[in-house]
Amino acid sequence: MSKEISLQQTIGKGYAEFWRFRGRYRVVKGGRGSKKSVTSALWHIYHMMRMPLANMLVIRKTFNTHKDSTWAQLKWAANRLGVSHLWQFKKSPLEAVYKPTGQKILFRGLDDPMSITSITVDTGYLCWVWVEEAYQILNEDDFDKVDMSIRGELPEGYFKQLTLTFNPWNEKHWLKRRFFDAENPNTLALTTTYKCNEFLGDDDRALFEWMREQKPKRHRVEGEGNWGIAEGAIYENWREEEFDWLQIAKLPGYKAIFGLDFGYTNDPSAFVAALVNKSLKKLYIFDEHYEHAMKNNEIAEMIKRKGYAKERIIADSSEPKSIDEIRGYGIHRIRPADKGPDSVNTGIQYLQQYEIIVHKFRCPNVSMELSSYVWDQDKSGRFLNRPIDDFNHALDALRYAMEQIRKPSGVSFD
Template sequence: MKTGKQIFMPDMVGKHYGAFWRFKGRYRVVKGSRASKKSKTTALWFIFNMMKYPDANLLVVRKVYRTLQNSCFSDLCWAIRRLGVERYWKVTKSPLELIYVPTGQKILFVGLDDPLKITSISVPKGVLCWMWLEEAYEVTDEEAFDRLDESIRGQLPKGLFTQITITFNPWSERHWLKKRFFDAEPNENLFTATTNYMMNEFLSDSDLALFEAMKKNPRRYRVAGLGDWGITEGIVYDNWEERIFNIDEVRKRPGVRSAFGLDFGYTNDPTALFCGLVDVGARTIFVFDEIYERGLTNHQIADKIKERGYAKERIVADSAEPKSIAELRDDGIRRVTPSRKGKDSVNHGIQRIQDFHIVVHPRCASFLTEISTYCWDKDKKTGETINRPEDFNNHLMDAMRYAIMDAVREDGYSFK
């Protein structure tokens, strides 16, 4: 196709991803830190190569469908703009879909929370030969990946190849991804790489300063800075399971209480809304929904709470943000209230939650990531575990604590 414009791809992509870009084996697996440009580079590769290979189609997958629009879909749209090829692509949001107009090739988006849709996917032009599994750490069930793997198959035109690209942040060394791909014997069908922010030459000085400051917390820097596997020693909560449950049936149980907690974030940390039900008699917490996004203003937080239908719920928010709480009330979230804090309130809250069994709905992917990596901190000098949770990847953990301690407050506990 002649566009009248020449693009020098190294300028678009930058350095450090040459081997990733050239690999044509079946599994291309990249773990990395935040800001390592792994997702942006992946998006550029797919847009460039969809236009290069006229029979190729792409399936983009995350554990939860609703998380795709603000991640992979957004990155692919960014890649289209960066390459200056907007006029050749049709973009739709309902459903999420990208179509390369000259040939009719498609980029389709599915969530593992809709398995029937995955099995019924087909394309009108060419073959479905590529898949991108983003934030693969969210997929805790290896068999779910196997089913995805089996869906990318079939006869290929000459010159085309089948490939599954997997990108994720490596929160825990216990995840099946490590054993399956990173501990595997080298072979021609497998490419693995670890990326970090130092491979991203497009970062600003202020971006780099954030990572320099992160070095004060070695465990956090190891994962979020260097892209190494998180070492999960001294897990705070082991009283949980991932299981599908009927929310309406749980709500109908006598004595079940709603529990909503909110931890504010913006640039570096996400805003986290915990949505749960507490069956005090059965000593069970049911986690059924979440909001987990960076860059949300208070007005946008209010809008998302309304969209989910939680505007009338009592929501317990971080008391360190009184201005944000006031702004949410002005925006119609009338029952938001500050959390109660006091001496040892964090540990008291954790101890109370440890008395319950926690059932997590599979769609709460960010909650599952946090609870599986929430550890007790260690003394920086001695390396000994101390009686304080690590202040890292804990936003929904804090939100849960605000919510649960409020929901059981009349059962005899007070921070005062």
């Protein structure tokens, strides 16, 4: 079967080189709304239908994030190309099957490495990998294991390719050194922005203008697709690790803490769960939630769904009405943070005393903020004794949660 499409009408401008490239690595860093993910989805659906022996693997750091992101985007792409009747998108197991040939799109997470190294396909060959949100992969060795899974000879006309899409939050990330700093004819490294997206509305463009004026460091990444600058990092004593938080919770001296920072349109609401040992100065962050446009009833439902409805939760005190509403939805032990004078710097200084371990697969947004939260600078580049007002939503939630450790008598849970 063949189907003609107009590249410009379907995806617009800015991706012609991406569409034609056949080298092993196709790496796209870009801002929000730059079409990088939807274009990747369209490319893979289209080319699988053109090449009846090709199969595809889609990778994210955590498997359970596929259904609402890559799986949904590929399903949308099939609809966009007018071929959804030829595809079966299955939820259990999570996969997509091209009905005429039996070719498959498989979905895996790095939280189950054995599921990647043992992949086999029934029809044809495993040719292509799409790594979405590649920035979340902080360990280059994890990517190398995926890279090595694409091996073996292919029939004439077929080729192996790994496509990586991500927002470039931190210039110290291995992705920059490996794909953008070193010239390699087998690599296409692109930067795309919302400006090449003709399908955005005026309200979308207004949001980027607001970001440019109000949050220039975030606009540098999400608006312009440039690398975030990590100089002046506020928290340096942190790392990612895979750990069993249930076992750590049983160890003497550990206490569970929970914090909530409110957001809505421009900023996300952020919820953080951690285990802290005050005497050892050790902090394990084991769960998070990070989402825009959450109503208070949705925040309450999220907390219940995670099983924390009966826990002590310290929330941003600037929204007392929201706290009251969430309490009314059954989260009875939620209380406002006691901010006080210079509470941000005081909270930061206290957290800096701790060794911070972030769960490798459950808390990608905490890791993103820790690697991007920096001290502000004046016009001459001199660092100031105040943090930037950005990349701080999960970290603010963590500061609130730590109040009961830093000054336990200052918070009432009656």
